[in-house]
Amino acid sequence: MWAQYFEQFINGLVQGGIYALIAVGYTMVYGIIQLINFAHGEIYMFGAYFGLILITVFHIPFWIALPLAMLLCALLGMLIDYVAYRPLRTAPRLSALITAIGISIALQNLARMFWTAEPQVYPTDSLPSIFVSGLNDMGEVINVIPLPGGGTLPYRDVFILLIAVALMIILNLLIYYTRIGKAMRACAQNAVAANLMGINANRVILATFAVGSALGAVAGVMVGLSENVTPTMGYYKGVAAFAAAVLGGIGSVTGAIVGGLLIGLAEAFGADFHSGYRIAFAYIIMILVILIRPTGLFGKATSKRA
Amino acid sequence: MRMWFVGVLILGLITFSGCQPSDKTADNATDNTTDDTQEAQQELKIAVAAPLTGGSAAFGEMIRKGAELKQKEINEAGGINGRMLTIVFKDDAGKESEATLVAEGIANDKKILAVVGHFNSRCTLSGQEIYDRAGIVEFSPGSTNITVCELSKWTFRNLYHDGFQGKFIAQYIDDVLTEIETVAVFFHNDDYGRGLRDAFVAEAEKIGLMIVASEAYEEDTTNFKAQLTSIKAKKPDAIFISGLYAQAGLIVKQAREAGVTSQFYGADGIDNEVFLTTAGSRAAEGTYITTPFVFGEDDPKAKEMAANFVEHHNVPPDTWAALTYDAVGMIAEALEKTYNPEAELAENRKAIREHLAAIDTPEEGYMGVTGLTYFDHNGDTVNKPAYVKVVKDGKFVPAEKQLLDKK
Numbered sequence: 001m002w003a004q005y006f007e008q009f010i011n012g013l014v015q016g017g018i019y020a021l022i023a024v025g026y027t028m029v030y031g032i033i034q035l036i037n038f039a040h041g042e043i044y045m046f047g048a049y050f051g052l053i054l055i056t057v058f059h060i061p062f063w064i065a066l067p068l069a070m071l072l073c074a075l076l077g078m079l080i081d082y083v084a085y086r087p088l089r090t091a092p093r094l095s096a097l098i099t100a101i102g103i104s105i106a107l108q109n110l111a112r113m114f115w116t117a118e119p120q121v122y123p124t125d126s127l128p129s130i131f132v133s134g135l136n137d138m139g140e141v142i143n144v145i146p147l148p149g150g151g152t153l154p155y156r157d158v159f160i161l162l163i164a165v166a167l168m169i170i171l172n173l174l175i176y177y178t179r180i181g182k183a184m185r186a187c188a189q190n191a192v193a194a195n196l197m198g199i200n201a202n203r204v205i206l207a208t209f210a211v212g213s214a215l216g217a218v219a220g221v222m223v224g225l226s227e228n229v230t231p232t233m234g235y236y237k238g239v240a241a242f243a244a245a246v247l248g249g250i251g252s253v254t255g256a257i258v259g260g261l262l263i264g265l266a267e268a269f270g271a272d273f274h275s276g277y278r279i280a281f282a283y284i285i286m287i288l289v290i291l292i293r294p295t296g297l298f299g300k301a302t303s304k305r306a
Numbered sequence: 307m308r309m310w311f312v313g314v315l316i317l318g319l320i321t322f323s324g325c326q327p328s329d330k331t332a333d334n335a336t337d338n339t340t341d342d343t344q345e346a347q348q349e350l351k352i353a354v355a356a357p358l359t360g361g362s363a364a365f366g367e368m369i370r371k372g373a374e375l376k377q378k379e380i381n382e383a384g385g386i387n388g389r390m391l392t393i394v395f396k397d398d399a400g401k402e403s404e405a406t407l408v409a410e411g412i413a414n415d416k417k418i419l420a421v422v423g424h425f426n427s428r429c430t431l432s433g434q435e436i437y438d439r440a441g442i443v444e445f446s447p448g449s450t451n452i453t454v455c456e457l458s459k460w461t462f463r464n465l466y467h468d469g470f471q472g473k474f475i476a477q478y479i480d481d482v483l484t485e486i487e488t489v490a491v492f493f494h495n496d497d498y499g500r501g502l503r504d505a506f507v508a509e510a511e512k513i514g515l516m517i518v519a520s521e522a523y524e525e526d527t528t529n530f531k532a533q534l535t536s537i538k539a540k541k542p543d544a545i546f547i548s549g550l551y552a553q554a555g556l557i558v559k560q561a562r563e564a565g566v567t568s569q570f571y572g573a574d575g576i577d578n579e580v581f582l583t584t585a586g587s588r589a590a591e592g593t594y595i596t597t598p599f600v601f602g603e604d605d606p607k608a609k610e611m612a613a614n615f616v617e618h619h620n621v622p623p624d625t626w627a628a629l630t631y632d633a634v635g636m637i638a639e640a641l642e643k644t645y646n647p648e649a650e651l652a653e654n655r656k657a658i659r660e661h662l663a664a665i666d667t668p669e670e671g672y673m674g675v676t677g678l679t680y681f682d683h684n685g686d687t688v689n690k691p692a693y694v695k696v697v698k699d700g701k702f703v704p705a706e707k708q709l710l711d712k713k
């Protein structure tokens with residue numbers, strides 16, 4: 001019984017780590033320009049495809065393909081901001097929101113054009129062998145850490161957790177200990193005042209999109225390793241990550257991380273309790289939190305946003 | 307530069323909404339209504355509605371290929387009473403909402419005489435009401451949900467339904483895979499997945515097969531770890547997946563990673579190569595599935611069709627290609643016997659239904675590559691057996707023991 005709960009806890013943490021990586025992208029952009037970037041789920045999807053293409057078409061080793069996919073997604077995120085959002089900076093917020101939805105649909109269909117709607121998988125023979133868990137010829141489960149009670153934790157999932165934690169630490173260092181981080185926080189507090197102080201707000205916003213999109217790319221590649229890659233994959237995880245960002249308090253990076261983990265755990269235990277309502281549990285928790293604390297767990301009306 | 311990018315995005319949108327991949331036949335078809343009397347005598351038009359994109363797209367692809375082959379053969383042999391058969395391919399993306407739109411479009415098309423489709427049970431059911439109101443035959447080569455044919459006199463199918471398939475799977479496990487005593491059911495929460503689960507569970511309970519867990523997953527789910535963890539805790543001898551190939555592939559892959567050693571059993575929704583590539587051949591090894599048809603070595607008709615198919619499409623046909631091939635053949639036969647160029651559209655549509663409904667005994671049945679097809683009073687095919695395939699060395703092969711006498 002407890003072994004099963006422990007295993008669900010691990011399942012939830014791994015899923016939560018993915019949600020957190022995506023949620024950070026939503027929350028950072030919201031923090032700085034108060035825009036819910038609905039195209040972020042599609043950036044994550046493009047990250048998964050970039051990784052897949054780099055590995056299968058260009059035969060680039062995984063360890064180089066991952067940072068390259070991050071770079072490509074960062075460029076994509078900046079391009080979207082430059083083309084679609086920057087012209088609307090002074091327009092009513094609703095215009096930017098509608099544009100975000102439009103970009104999301106357009107990106108989904110571009111992906112369908114480029115790579116068809118057929119689900120694709122990362123080829124196991126071009127991945128580092130420690131990421132390929134499963135049965136070997138002897139019928140033993142390989143590349144996993146055995147858990148008490150017969151469960152297993154694939155090395156890949158350990159890597160997902162480690163890289164999520166590492167990136168979150170780096171992100172916090174970036175926001176609190178670098179010049180660009182300081183500029184992000186300044187813009188989040190008051191973009192006009194920051195501009196008057198000589199901060200190029202547009203450049204800071206571009207940097208924010210780049211960082212958020214790169215983290216989304218990591219999530220995309222990680223999900224590609226264990227699940228499949230489709231043009232619509234960004235929708236479901238994007239919505240869950242958005243819920244995580246709202247739960248944690250949109251605009252707060254810490255909130256996005258905690259929210260992501262909570263949504264992941266709620267899904268795992270919800271599925272254990274009643275699989276038909278797996279997704280509902282995550283949203284019930286979100287709604288309850290919002291009812292009690294409308295700003296989310298870590299959101300404060302005057303909080304430092306970045 | 308900015309305008310250029312916006313241009314690309316708009317292009318993407320247009321491509322999505324305007325151009326379904328297989329509409330080229332539709333473009334070739336004469337759609338101008340100005341000189342319709344002249345054209346109507348030249349060609350007979352039917353629609354094939356299938357999931358050409360989306361989560362069942364691999365099935366849709368085979369359905370399209372099967373229909374194209376039959377169309378080519380009919381037209382090369384001189385058409386239907388001298389008139390060419392034209393097929394319009396409509397994409398329902400495997401979604402209820404899209405299926406409804408497709409059905410509206412077909413029902414309002416003044417030239418389409420009958421529909422072969424849809425594939426997914428939920429799509430056939432969504433389109434049904436519209437076809438029923440318009441009075442047009444909906445001939446599914448793939449929907450197996452029990453209620454599909456009961457609900458409308460305009461709906462037919464040329465394969466078994468899940469009442470039979472679910473029962474068959476339970477009996478196969480009980481009779482052949484005798485070491486299996488406990489089964490967990492993992493089902494897709496849609497019309498197909500739930501219907502098949504219900505039929506399976508009902509029979510399993512009757513014959514004393516123990517159901518130890520019944521877990522659901524949704525359309526968009528790609529991570530099944532949480533449900534697999536709770537299934538694993540029940541230690542089932544076998545896991546029955548009531549769902550479609552892409553998700554089933556992920557389930558098997560993630561289950562093996564999680565150390566699940568249970569035997570996997572699936573139904574016809576898994577009968578596609580994508581299941582094997584998604585799961586990985588090692589994880590999929592030994593998985594049993596049920597399917598309405600297999601290409602046997604000793605059936606000359608099926609062998610010939612398979613050879614022609616390979617020649618035309620460069621890939622071997624599968625179950626769904628064969629069933630679609632036969633469905634198009636039956637509609638063509640109905641057109642040959644009933645089409646009256648003088649009559650109204652509604653009368654011609656109705657005549658097809660009357661013809662099909664009259665095929666209700668083995669003597670009157672249509673002999674196609676998938677065997678003899680005739681209908682009961684609902685429009686169901688009840689005589690066709692279920693075949694069992696097993697994954698061996700990374701390929702689907704017919705299982706050693708078949709239970710073909712169960713009907």
